[in-house]
Amino acid sequence: RRMLCRAAGPPSTRQLREAEEAAPVFQYAGKAAKRSDRVFVWGFSFSGALGIPSFVKPDASWKKPRRIQTTPYRLETQEKISSAACGYGFTLLASNTRDITKVWGMGLNKDSQLGFQRSRRDQTKGYEYVLEPSPIPLPLEKPQQTRVLQVSCGRAHSLVLTDNEGVFTMGNNSYGQCGRKVVEDEIYSESHLIHQLKEFDSRVVQVVCGQDHSLFRTKKGTVYACGWGADGQTGLGHYNITSVPTKLHGDIAGVNIIQVSSYGDCCLAVSDEGDVFGWGNSEYLQLASVTETTQVNVPRHLPFKIGKVKEAACGGTGNMVLTEEGNVFVWGYGILGKGPNLIETAVPEMIPPSLFGWSDFSPDIRVAHVRCGLSQFAALTNKGELFVWGKNLRGCLGTGRMEDQYFPWRVTVPGEVVDVACGVDHMVSMVRSFT
Amino acid sequence: LNAAPGRPPRQRVRFLPAPAPGGGGALELVAARVPVLADHPLVLGPRFRKLKIGAGHRLDVKASGVFVLGIGHGNKLLTDLYNCHLTKVYTVGGLFGKATDDFSDTGNLIEKTTFDHITREKLERILAVIQGTNQKALLMYSNIDMKTQEAYELAVKGLIRPMGKSPPIITAVRCIQFALPEFQLEIHCLHETQQYLRKLVHEIGLELKSSAVCTQVRRIRDGVFTVDDALPRTQWNLQSIQEAIRNCQLKVETELEKTLG
Numbered sequence: 001r002r003m004l005c006r007a008a009g010p011p012s013t014r015q016l017r018e019a020e021e022a023a024p025v026f027q028y029a030g031k032a033a034k035r036s037d038r039v040f041v042w043g044f045s046f047s048g049a050l051g052i053p054s055f056v057k058p059d060a061s062w063k064k065p066r067r068i069q070t071t072p073y074r075l076e077t078q079e080k081i082s083s084a085a086c087g088y089g090f091t092l093l094a095s096n097t098r099d100i101t102k103v104w105g106m107g108l109n110k111d112s113q114l115g116f117q118r119s120r121r122d123q124t125k126g127y128e129y130v131l132e133p134s135p136i137p138l139p140l141e142k143p144q145q146t147r148v149l150q151v152s153c154g155r156a157h158s159l160v161l162t163d164n165e166g167v168f169t170m171g172n173n174s175y176g177q178c179g180r181k182v183v184e185d186e187i188y189s190e191s192h193l194i195h196q197l198k199e200f201d202s203r204v205v206q207v208v209c210g211q212d213h214s215l216f217r218t219k220k221g222t223v224y225a226c227g228w229g230a231d232g233q234t235g236l237g238h239y240n241i242t243s244v245p246t247k248l249h250g251d252i253a254g255v256n257i258i259q260v261s262s263y264g265d266c267c268l269a270v271s272d273e274g275d276v277f278g279w280g281n282s283e284y285l286q287l288a289s290v291t292e293t294t295q296v297n298v299p300r301h302l303p304f305k306i307g308k309v310k311e312a313a314c315g316g317t318g319n320m321v322l323t324e325e326g327n328v329f330v331w332g333y334g335i336l337g338k339g340p341n342l343i344e345t346a347v348p349e350m351i352p353p354s355l356f357g358w359s360d361f362s363p364d365i366r367v368a369h370v371r372c373g374l375s376q377f378a379a380l381t382n383k384g385e386l387f388v389w390g391k392n393l394r395g396c397l398g399t400g401r402m403e404d405q406y407f408p409w410r411v412t413v414p415g416e417v418v419d420v421a422c423g424v425d426h427m428v429s430m431v432r433s434f435t
Numbered sequence: 436l437n438a439a440p441g442r443p444p445r446q447r448v449r450f451l452p453a454p455a456p457g458g459g460g461a462l463e464l465v466a467a468r469v470p471v472l473a474d475h476p477l478v479l480g481p482r483f484r485k486l487k488i489g490a491g492h493r494l495d496v497k498a499s500g501v502f503v504l505g506i507g508h509g510n511k512l513l514t515d516l517y518n519c520h521l522t523k524v525y526t527v528g529g530l531f532g533k534a535t536d537d538f539s540d541t542g543n544l545i546e547k548t549t550f551d552h553i554t555r556e557k558l559e560r561i562l563a564v565i566q567g568t569n570q571k572a573l574l575m576y577s578n579i580d581m582k583t584q585e586a587y588e589l590a591v592k593g594l595i596r597p598m599g600k601s602p603p604i605i606t607a608v609r610c611i612q613f614a615l616p617e618f619q620l621e622i623h624c625l626h627e628t629q630q631y632l633r634k635l636v637h638e639i640g641l642e643l644k645s646s647a648v649c650t651q652v653r654r655i656r657d658g659v660f661t662v663d664d665a666l667p668r669t670q671w672n673l674q675s676i677q678e679a680i681r682n683c684q685l686k687v688e689t690e691l692e693k694t695l696g
Contacts, residue, residue: 020533023544023547024547025547025548025549026546026547028644028645029549030549030552031551031552032552033552033644338587339584339587339588340583341584354590354592354593357566357567359593361607361609361623362607383560383563384560403581403582404582406581406587407581407586407590409571409574410567410568410571412564412567412568434642434643435552435557435644
């Protein structure tokens with residue numbers, strides 16, 4: 001009897017191909033998919049500087065407070081953050097938007113370095129610790145037109161740079177670091193005062209906070225300073241306090257400075273021709289190449305023969321520069337990044353590029369930016385990788401371990417790192433996702 | 436092999452009785468070099484009846500490329516080469532748009548996705564991050580104390596390698612060809628299996644918000660042996676094998692000395 005149907009055997013090649021072609025196609029990302037911008041934080045969390053309240057006050061009963069976040073953790077932000085700065089136990093995040101809230105702050109607020117944060121429990125008092133990124137109200141004249149370009153944080157004060165309304169300063173002013181006159185016995189906590197600085201010879205393009213002093217760089221290439229000067233870090237020729245931003249002279253008079261950097265009590269400036277100038281504390285041999293004294297109060301040219309310098313970064317005890325060819329040089333005291341044997345040097349030593357991923361296989365890897373924390377160093381390559389080394393204070397290096405790191409070590413961040421800000425015991429990075 | 440001239444038989448000195456020179460009758464012992472009878476080919480028989488062949492690092496059925504074999508006494512060198520932990524290089528071909536259950540193009544189809552948003556830049560970014568995480572794994576599994584000066588010096592030269600058991604580690608990845616939907620990667624790795632490489636291709640597809648399957652895995656280098664030293668199927672005869680062994684001998688010896696000391 002002829003069979004009118006046949007049992008189904010294993011699918012033939014033609015059946016497989018037809019099944020494949022008939023399968024539905026899913027689309028996860030279109031052609032115009034944009035890369036999203038994210039913020040990652042890590043380090044010591046009990047000061048609130050990481051901006052994640054569940055680490056300090058867990059919101060579920062099974063969660064335990066997390067004192068140290070050793071690996072990068074995503075921080076949700078409402079806007080794209082263009083600039084971030086880490087101070088001593090607090091963080092400022094700023095966005096380039098034209099909306100009313102442009103700056104958020106979290107962490108320590110005992111000196112109103114994050115402005116006045118009204119407490120929700122008691123409307124007359126302010127918060128001493130801010131656990132979540134909270135908007136900072138700036139007294140802008142045209143809040144919907146001005147943009148915030150950059151923020152910077154020091155030990156207990158912060159500076160906010162806008163594009164056409166000058167610089168706003170808040171926080172501790174006991175040494176005049178906010179640029180206004182020192183008031184005896186002023187109480188800085190829960191203060192509403194935010195000072196505005198406008199009198200510079202041209203538009204300010206970069207603000208830098210040292211531990212208790214502030215540096216302003218203008219478009220013309222001049223540098224102004226105010227604040228504590230006992231180590232000469234104001235560079236004004238004396239060791240006193242300055243409460244009004246004053247122009248610096250010395251070896252940088254007439255030189256077009258393109259970058260300034262400071263975090264502790266030593267300052268470095270880079271000119272457009274690639275020369276490095278330094279002033280301030282030199283107890284850790286930071287400026288020992290020009291002078292034997294431990295404090296330098298006038299900017300001095302540092303005669304290094306390392307090539308044209310592109311960027312400089314100052315830490316608490318060690319300094320780092322990046323040259324045009326992409327080489328990184330370190331000097332000073334502490335864990336400098338060349339193994340446990342190199343503890344201090346007065347002359348810059350180069351860190352071999354093979355430690356940053358350079359090899360015969362990938363010869364076009366270069367270090368693009370350098371940043372310093374108090375005793376940590378960070379370097380960003382042009383491929384978006386972040387390398388850190390230095391003292392691992394309360395897990396701030398982000399390597400996942402608690403030991404100090406004696407040579408550059410990669411931090412695994414799920415994305416391409418665009419910028420990083422280093423603090424004393426925490427770090428914040430701006431990252432773009434891959435796709 | 437048995438037809439080739441074998442080793443000359445051993446000789447030994449024996450004292451043989453021979454008639455004394457110049458005086459008849461008395462037998463004297465004279466030293467003479469005589470071949471040992473035990474070494475005579477008729478006594479011993481053919482020299483090679485079986486050959487012991489050992490295999491080097493595994494290569495599975497769907498993959499192709501350099502496959503190292505050891506013959507006879509060479510098997511001992513195989514274990515030494517394994518302990519050297521040298522990297523192997525593969526060319527892996529992939530195809531975007533499909534996802535299958537065994538990560539290769541002959542498996543059952545699970546999903547199809549679009550892939551027109553993928554560019555060479557995005558792929559290279561992902562490869563850079565893969566290299567970075569594997570570099571960290573390399574340093575961690577090498578069991579060297581990070582705080583010592585020697586660790587720093589080895590890291591500078593790039594000689595840190597895990598010298599014991601470790602999960603698969605990729606030391607370098609590079610994109611050789613990129614023509615949507617196909618692409619080819621060159622991967623340098625340690626302690627891996629070919630299925631791990633296929634899974635890697637699948638994960639690259641996932642990371643790029645699409646899917647990928649692996650079409651080809653070909654090993655082009657295994658330690659010191661490259662494709663140029665390897666014998667294709669047409670040359671599997673005695674002469675070429677002997678010549679190949681002779682050519683590689685020097686390389687193998689220098690490498691073993693360098694690594695194991």
